Amino acid sequence: MGKNAKLNGRCLCGAVRFEAIPLEHEMGVCHCGMCRRWSGGTFMAVECEGLQIVAGEEPAVYRSSDWGERGFCRKCGSSLFWRGVGGDRAAVSIHAFEDPDAFAFASEIFVDEKPANYAFANDTKKMTGAEVIAAFTAKQDAGNA
Structure with a gap:
């Protein structure tokens, strides 16, 4: 997989087929309560x-907070992506x-919300929810300067 290569993906039933360009060859894991329930x-x-639906149906989009929304298949319910409201990038499910x-396993976020009954063995960068929100806010402020 080369840099800026479009990759194809789909939901479980195939009703939503998309393509997207990964920014890095790394994946992250979110432990927040909303992601775990979703x-x-x-x-x-x-x-x-560059997330684009290339065949089938548009995914359903659920606005889960003031600043984020989640996309999923209307037929099978597969969780497909999280994106900031109005954003041009998305966190797309590696699966x-x-x-x-x-994708190399590189990071874990909202580690302060992770239940105590599991832990990954990989050595990853770990951030609490407060650290994630501070980094996100700083990135937005820098973009508006």
């Missing part, structure tokens, strides 16, 4: 740009891509 576990995703092994 995905049935941790949400494993890669940050992408929606054909080769989830293509």
Whole structure:
């Protein structure tokens, strides 16, 4: 997989087929309560740009907070992506891509919300919810300067 390569993905039933360009060959895991309820576990995703539906149906989009929304298949319910409201990038589920092994496990966020009954063995960068929000806010402020 080369840099800026478009990858194809789909939901479980194939009703939503998309392409996206991963920004890095790394995935992150979110342990926040919303992601765990939405995905049935941790949400494993890669940050992408150029997310486009190329066949089938448009995914349903649920606005889960003032600043974020989640996309999923209307037929099978597959969790597909999280994106900032009005954003041009999305955190796309690695499991929606054909080769989830293509992404190195690099980071975990909202580690302060992670239940105590599991832990990943990988050595990853870890951030609390407060650290994630501070970094997100700083990135937005820098973009508006």
